[in-house]
Amino acid sequence: MKFDRNTVIGFSLLAILFFLFFYYNNKQQQEHQRQARIDKAREDSIIRANQPKVDSNIVRQQQAVADSQQKIAQAGIFDKAANGTETITTVENELFKISFSNKGGQPVGVELKKFKGIDSLPVKLAADAFNKISYRINTAASQTTETANLFFETGTVEKLAEGLQTISFTLSTGDSANKVNAVTHRYTIKPNDYMIGFDVLLNQPGQLLTEGNLNLTWQYVAHQQETALGFERENTQIGYVENGDFDYHTIIRRNSIKFDDGPVNWIGVRQRFFNTFLVANDKFASGEMEWTIPSEENDPTVVKSTANMKLKVAAGNEAKIPFQIFYGPSDFKILKKEGQGFEDLVNLGQGPYAFVEPINRYIVLPVWNFIKSFVGSFGLVIALLTLFIRLLISPLSYKSYLSGAKMKALRPEIAKLREKFGSDQQQMSMEQMKLFREAGVNPLGGCIPALLQIPIFFALYSFFNSSVDLRGADFLWATDLSAFDAPIKFGFHIPLLGDHLSLFTITAVLTSLLISIYSMSMSPDQSNPLLKWMPYIFPVFLLFIFNRLPSALTWYYTVSNLITLALQFVIQNYIIDHNKILAKIEENRKKPKEKSKWQQRLEEMQEQQKKMRETQQKKK
Numbered sequence: 211m212k213f214d215r216n217t218v219i220g221f222s223l224l225a226i227l228f229f230l231f232f233y234y235n236n237k238q239q240q241e242h243q244r245q246a247r248i249d250k251a252r253e254d255s256i257i258r259a260n261q262p263k264v265d266s267n268i269v270r271q272q273q274a275v276a277d278s279q280q281k282i283a284q285a286g287i288f289d290k291a292a293n294g295t296e297t298i299t300t301v302e303n304e305l306f307k308i309s310f311s312n313k314g315g316q317p318v319g320v321e322l323k324k325f326k327g328i329d330s331l332p333v334k335l336a337a338d339a340f341n342k343i344s345y346r347i348n349t350a351a352s353q354t355t356e357t358a359n360l361f362f363e364t365g366t367v368e369k370l371a372e373g374l375q376t377i378s379f380t381l382s383t384g385d386s387a388n389k390v391n392a393v394t395h396r397y398t399i400k401p402n403d404y405m406i407g408f409d410v411l412l413n414q415p416g417q418l419l420t421e422g423n424l425n426l427t428w429q430y431v432a433h434q435q436e437t438a439l440g441f442e443r444e445n446t447q448i449g450y451v452e453n454g455d456f457d458y459h460t461i462i463r464r465n466s467i468k469f470d471d472g473p474v475n476w477i478g479v480r481q482r483f484f485n486t487f488l489v490a491n492d493k494f495a496s497g498e499m500e501w502t503i504p505s506e507e508n509d510p511t512v513v514k515s516t517a518n519m520k521l522k523v524a525a526g527n528e529a530k531i532p533f534q535i536f537y538g539p540s541d542f543k544i545l546k547k548e549g550q551g552f553e554d555l556v557n558l559g560q561g562p563y564a565f566v567e568p569i570n571r572y573i574v575l576p577v578w579n580f581i582k583s584f585v586g587s588f589g590l591v592i593a594l595l596t597l598f599i600r601l602l603i604s605p606l607s608y609k610s611y612l613s614g615a616k617m618k619a620l621r622p623e624i625a626k627l628r629e630k631f632g633s634d635q636q637q638m639s640m641e642q643m644k645l646f647r648e649a650g651v652n653p654l655g656g657c658i659p660a661l662l663q664i665p666i667f668f669a670l671y672s673f674f675n676s677s678v679d680l681r682g683a684d685f686l687w688a689t690d691l692s693a694f695d696a697p698i699k700f701g702f703h704i705p706l707l708g709d710h711l712s713l714f715t716i717t718a719v720l721t722s723l724l725i726s727i728y729s730m731s732m733s734p735d736q737s738n739p740l741l742k743w744m745p746y747i748f749p750v751f752l753l754f755i756f757n758r759l760p761s762a763l764t765w766y767y768t769v770s771n772l773i774t775l776a777l778q779f780v781i782q783n784y785i786i787d788h789n790k791i792l793a794k795i796e797e798n799r800k801k802p803k804e805k806s807k808w809q810q811r812l813e814e815m816q817e818q819q820k821k822m823r824e825t826q827q828k829k830k
Contacts, residue, residue, distance in 0.1 A: 317406075363380045450474060500515070
């Protein structure tokens with residue numbers, strides 16, 4: 211079949227017309243449907259407007275009645291405890307004030323008397339509605355409920371011998387004539403102790419618990435206690451002892467743990483300076499814990515955690531399940547006294563800095579406690595601790611300064627070598643090493659002692675970040691040595707620097723710069739521009755690194771630098787005899803030298819490289 215041009219054009223126009231028709235028709239249908247929806251919505255709105263309005267109060271009352279009936283049904287044999295009035299009972303000792311609620315028979319807030327929050331009021335722990343200690347019990351056939359949903363009988367405080375106080379909350383079944391205390395929560399508060407005893411007493415546990423498992427839920431929220439919320443989150447951890455081994459996780463690096471490798475002694479949340487631990491005396495058999503960090507910038511919550519733990523309860527007519535709860539500061543001495551291994555959660559050296567933990571535990575901490583026993587200002591305690599550490603490492607410092615004096619004595623000869631060999635760096639290096647060997651000078655003699663001081667700095671970095679003694683301690687212009695001092699505030703954020711400028715950071719940077727200038731004056735002239743300027747660039751880096759760190763650390767660094775400058779001046783001018791050094795160098799030159807195998811290999815390699823370079827130059 212043949213199609214001429216007119217036929218093709220005709221079919222094409224017809225196709226275009228069909229397309230336009232269907233497109234227009236589809237648009238008309240869509241418009242019609244849209245208008246129909248608008249008309250329907252208008253009619254529904256008119257109908258709703260004409261309907262009698264429902265009283266929101268009535269709706270709420272009806273919902274409350276339905277909820278109450280559901281609670282009563284779930285409460286089963288504890289139906290009288292399904293509804294009630296919440297009553298708060300307060301117990302206190304010398305260290306804290308703790309509030310208990312009859313709803314759930316549990317703690318609802320702790321105030322630490324010896325510590326102030328950022329609002330200048332006593333630090334509060336577990337004082338949020340989210341906090342809960344609860345477990346599920348059987349109440350009737352196919353009915354269970356959480357103890358946190360039931361109203362226990364209001365407890366009364368009983369004072370015992372040796373300053374002990376107890377408060378008990380009970381859930382009872384039956385009428386007044388046949389009353390049976392089925393569940394009792396008994397708390398014991400000791401004098402001068404942050405740990406409280408928590409005993410769960412069950413009558414007929416086989417009936418109350420399914421398969422003899424106490425499935426306990428512990429919810430805990432930690433609120434901001436320090437000025438820098440971000441830094442507080444970085445230093446908040448989840449800790450636990452599982453199968454006899456302590457472990458921890460920083461909250462910003464993961465969000466859950468499963469306990470399935472063995473029994474769990476305790477679980478806990480350590481904020482930077484405050485801890486809350488839940489201890490199972492009979493040990494949890496298994497469980498899991500998860501936590502979240504709020505994404506909202508203005509949310510003062512540090513972390514919100516939920517632990518679901520399982521504990522086996524022996525069969526019998528009665529069961530006593532002993533727990534302990536610790537609400538208190540992250541003080542190494544206090545935690546160690548409890549004997550549960552809590553002190554391992556104090557950051558004296560963790561992760562990549564774990565190698566400094568023995569330095570803090572066996573040197574820094576004992577000296578710190580000794581000095582603070584007779585010095586009232588923690589700024590002075592830091593200064594005296596710094597002085598002690600510098601005296602301890604003074605032999606290393608002396609060797610470093612002595613090496614520097616020897617290098618200074620060789621500067622004229624090194625300058626001559628540089629003039630002789632010019633830009634030939636390889637030959638210059640060979641001759642310089644030969645000069646050092648003849649003079650008996652180790653060019654690394656000043657570096658090695660300095661490198662050995664690095665672990666001390668990391669040890670104190672961990673120590674000052676975790677010492678609760680420094681929290682709120684003021685010194686000079688710093689109002690809190692555990693946080694950065696910020697007398698200079700910009701009112702805006704500068705990348706890498708922040709919104710403030712720390713004066714102790716400035717003093718640390720300036721004193722570091724003075725040390726660099728003095729050290730460069732004692733060292734041979736550097737032909738490498740990078741090596742020449744590096745000592746001056748490094749102090750500038752410190753400005754950005756130190757500006758957000760605790761002022762205790764920058765104050766320590768300032769004092770340490772001042773001591774370094776003083777020691778350098780005294781040793782170089784009054785202890786080291788430069789004439790004797792020159793005489794010793796000349797004496798060393800006269801002695802026969804035996805090259806080590808390493809030196810021989812190094813010289814052979816340098817000689818081979820020299821010959822190769824000469825050969826390449828001849829070819830060119």
